[in-house]
Amino acid sequence: xxxxxxxxxxxxxxxxxxxxxxxxxxxxxxxxxxxxxxxxxxxxxxxxxxxxxxxxxxxxxxxxxxxxxxxxxxxxxxxxxxxxxxxxxxxxxxxxxxxxxxxxxxxxxxxxxxxxxxxxxxxxxxxxxxxxxxxxxxxxxxxxxxxxxxxxxxxxxxxxxxxxxxxxxxxxxxxxxxxxxxxxxxxxxxxxxxxxxxxxxxxxxxxxxxxxxxxxxxxxxxxxxxxxxxxxxxxxxxxxxxxxxxxxxxxxxxxxxxxxxxxxxxxxxxxxxxxxxxxxxxxxxxxxxxxxxxxxxxxxxxxxxxxxxxxxxxxxxxxxxxxxxxxxxxxxxxxxxxxxxxxxxxxxxxxxxxxxxxxxxxxxxxxxxxxxxxxxxxxxxxxxxxxxxxxxxxxxxxxxxxxxxxxxxxxxxxxxxxxxxxxxxxxxxxxxxxxxxxxxxxxxxxxxxxxxxxxxxxxxxxxxxxxxxxxxxxxxxxxxxxxxxx
Numbered sequence: 078x079x080x081x082x083x084x085x086x087x088x089x090x091x092x093x094x095x096x097x098x099x100x101x102x103x104x105x106x107x108x109x110x111x112x113x114x115x116x117x118x119x120x121x122x123x124x125x126x127x128x129x130x131x132x133x134x135x136x137x138x139x140x141x142x143x144x145x146x147x148x149x150x151x152x153x154x155x156x157x158x159x160x161x162x163x164x165x166x167x168x169x170x171x172x173x174x175x176x177x178x179x180x181x182x183x184x185x186x187x188x189x190x191x192x193x194x195x196x197x198x199x200x201x202x203x204x205x206x207x208x209x210x211x212x213x214x215x216x217x218x219x220x221x222x223x224x225x226x227x228x229x230x231x232x233x234x235x236x237x238x239x240x241x242x243x244x245x246x247x248x249x250x251x252x253x254x255x256x257x258x259x260x261x262x263x264x265x266x267x268x269x270x271x272x273x274x275x276x277x278x279x280x281x282x283x284x285x286x287x288x289x290x291x292x293x294x295x296x297x298x299x300x301x302x303x304x305x306x307x308x309x310x311x312x313x314x315x316x317x318x319x320x321x322x323x324x325x326x327x328x329x330x331x332x333x334x335x336x337x338x339x340x341x342x343x344x345x346x347x348x349x350x351x352x353x354x355x356x357x358x359x360x361x362x363x364x365x366x367x368x369x370x371x372x373x374x375x376x377x378x379x380x381x382x383x384x385x386x387x388x389x390x391x392x393x394x395x396x397x398x399x400x401x402x403x404x405x406x407x408x409x410x411x412x413x414x415x416x417x418x419x420x421x422x423x424x425x426x427x428x429x430x431x432x433x434x435x436x437x438x439x440x441x442x443x444x445x446x447x448x449x450x451x452x453x454x455x456x457x458x459x460x461x462x463x464x465x466x467x468x469x470x471x472x473x474x475x476x477x478x479x480x481x482x483x484x485x486x487x488x489x490x491x492x493x494x495x496x497x498x499x500x501x502x503x504x505x506x507x508x509x510x511x512x513x514x515x516x517x518x519x520x521x522x523x524x525x526x527x528x529x530x531x532x533x534x535x536x537x538x539x540x541x542x543x544x545x546x547x548x549x550x551x552x553x554x555x556x557x558x559x560x561x562x563x
Contacts, residue, residue: 080223086407094257098245101253117255119344122335123352125258128265129420136413141385143367147298149309154360156318161353164327165346173342179431180333187496189505195512196492197432203485208421209462215414218390235463239456242419247452254420261412268409275402276369296368308536317537324486331424425455487543488512495548501555511550519543
């Protein structure tokens with residue numbers, strides 16, 4: 078595919094997004110930006126959340142991951158169902174009962190100001206890194222398929238990517254994103270369905286033959302019970318999936334902001350349950366796409382790239398498949414990436430304004446100006462983080478996202494677990510030290526686990542360890558425990 082054609086497709090796509098942004102932002106204020114005036118239809122939120130949850134990472138990295146991890150990712154996806162059930166039945170009723178704009182306000186009510194600011198800060202760090210990982214992947218593909226040929230520096234590609242997001246979200250925020258994400262999820266799912274159909278046709282597979290070939294291949298193994306020390310061991314991934322969904326959805330302002338825009342808790346729960354069930358089948362479809370990509374490359378004698386994230390982009394845009402696959406790939410990738418990134422930027426702006434800058438305490442006339450300034454600043458921080466990641470990254474992006482989540486979301490998991498499941502209070506001023514120490518101790522244990530734990534290797538369950546260490550630390554500084562010891 079020529080760079081000009083790819084750029085034309087992206088430009089046409091953004092024209093549609095800008096039109097939606099213009100229509101939905103009419104009469105928008107800070108309440109519209111932060112929680113969509115609590116008037117979002119639950120089924121629209123549920124459908125749009127599929128794209129936000131999957132993002133460009135799933136679109137590229139999950140199919141590429143199949144070569145080394147088979148279908149083991151489904152073990153985590155099954156764990157997600159447990160996590161989403163906890164979110165719908167425990168966390169969301171709490172958020173609606175307290176009528177929260179930012180979910181981290183709960184920490185202020187439960188523990189105090191230091192705990193509140195600590196929780197919000199860990200979210201800002203976590204989501205900034207996560208959004209940067211995802212956008213890095215997309216910017217890299219755009220660089221490879223368009224801008225390298227024009228000798229455009231990577232940083233210019235990154236800045237342009239962020240600017241486009243800012244342009245259609247800076248007025249309407251979450252009110253706009255609810256609708257743009259619905260469109261983007263539709264494009265992403267259509268892209269992967271048609272790509273699977275076309276590759277199957279290229280390999281002369283009917284539907285049943287495609288299913289049986291994937292099932293009989295080396296790529297289709299889902300369950301791994303053989304070696305408890307292996308990172309792909311079932312219970313490690315299942316439990317990690319449950320906790321990852323709790324922290325990366327239920328304790329994440331980005332994902333919860335959309336749920337809080339529903340009219341009431343009943344509609345929000347409908348959204349969460351329907352979204353979680355559909356997500357299982359969508360992820361299975363992405364893994365099937367990955368298996369087909371590897372089977373196609375093998376059948377045609379095409380070398381697998383060293384960085385498997387590049388397999389799908391390579392096959393889609395190199396002319397090995399019909400040009401429609403390349404067009405679908407570009408549309409699907411941009412849709413997947415921007416449905417995640419736009420809501421992340423809105424959530425980062427919301428948390429910075431509400432949790433860190435106390436925007437609700439500012440004069441009414443200054444609130445909108447402050448929110449728009451923060452929106453620009455968060456955009457600039459994303460650009461900087463993406464460039465840092467480009468300099469240091471050497472692994473699959475989806476693996477990097479979950480590994481970093483284990484360190485940055487762990488303290489949030491510990492804080493909320495302690496608040497919800499104990500009646501103890503804590504010495505609030507010491508909470509930041511506990512939340513900083515837990516990831517450090519987790520890193521040390523992970524680095525030495527094979528020597529200390531009889532050959533045990535941690536996978537994504539590092540998150541659980543980090544959360545448990547935070548919980549234990551909070552227990553050590555709890556006021557009731559302190560009184561008993563005295």
